[in-house]
Amino acid sequence: MKHPSDELLLAYVRKQQQHLWSQGLQEHIALCLMCSARCAELRTIGDTLEVWTRSYNSNPTYSTVSQRVLRELYAPSLSRQLSRDTMHIKWRVSLVALVGILCVVLLTGLTTHFITSVASFKLPLPKATRVVQVPTNIPQQRPTVDPTAIVVVGTTTTGTPKKKPTITTACTTQLQVNERHLFICGSSFTPGVSMTIYYKMAGGKSILKHTMQVDENGTFTDIWQVNTCRDVPIAIYAESTTKPPELAQIIKSISFGNCHVSRK
């Protein structure tokens, strides 16, 4: 006998349309391993579906339907009012959420701005080179007065501030240029200290150093031999060997006769 279709097997399993079943069909299903296996599978699927679908019928929220319908039928204005109230509540919740988000964004922005401002703020350093704490208890002995000090509300400022050490090539005369000598003159350094003068050359050459001794006037003079324009350094700077070192400003864009080089 031909195997029955799935439709028929399912109807058989579900006990539907019994007029379609014949004695032969029932015997076939009982004897055919394939069909009985298929029937067992359909029964399992049916059980799963039944359990799942029928579990929905016990949901307690379904009983609110009759109340909703009756309210709609007998008190449509109340129903509309409830609907409007629900809408209002939703709008209010949305509005509050929006305002909350805006506040958070604003606060975050302000905090970030404040932190950035604090981080970039630097206290101005006093020009005084020496700060003296005025004692609260004045000693019995006669105080000595420093004539160079100016007392300003608890601080003392030295009267003659020390000049900043400088170096220059302006001391090179025309005669020295003709002799191919570049003079580097330093001033306002601490007398007696050793100085290192650095010459940075163009074309990626290494930095060349000269060591000098500062005289009693706080000055020194170094001579740099210039044979061609290539020998003109692109930068010169000086540094003392003391700790902390005394530094002069870096000289750039150096002119020597017709030669002019600048640091790029």
Place this chain on the structure above:
Amino acid sequence: MVMDVQEDEVARLRAGDAQAFRVLMERLQCPITGYLHRLVGEREVALDLAQDTFLQVYKEIGKTSPLLALDAWIYRIATNFGLRYLNRKRRYLFVSFSFGASSHEESIAGISHENMIERPMLASSFEERTETSILIQEAFKSIAPKDAVCVQLHYGDGFTYEQIGTIVNISSEAVRKRVSRGVEKFRRVYAQDATGREGRRHEASV
């Protein structure tokens, strides 16, 4: 039952008897809402559709025949509302490309712990049972709406093929085909999902 002609009840309803209408709703609100819930997959939508169904019943009962098969007629109205909603949703989902997102969440949210315990599913832990239920829901969503209606009415509400034919207004042979097609589709998708789940579990244990 569904095929029966409930003449007295219909007569009272046609006469506008409020008490009869209340009794009718008490009797059918849970089966109708449950049926719509299973069909559309979203509880809130199902509640709205059930409300629309009963309002429609209230409005149209006066225009019907005294020999009306009342329950079948109400199920037909509910089915039409459900199918209309699904068609609208399907059209919308073609645009939004987010099919199943809300239903999936609903399927998780809509299953109470108590319901899950009551189910004799072959899963031991709560997580496994939830996962199984989601798989069933997902597999069920793959069934065509017209086939799903027949499967739901047969398995969920226990209607025979003939009764479903009366509700949906088709022959019992057509119902047999639809149920068989729906079950086969469900079987394929569910088996595939379950195999995938087992594979994932096996990989996780390895």
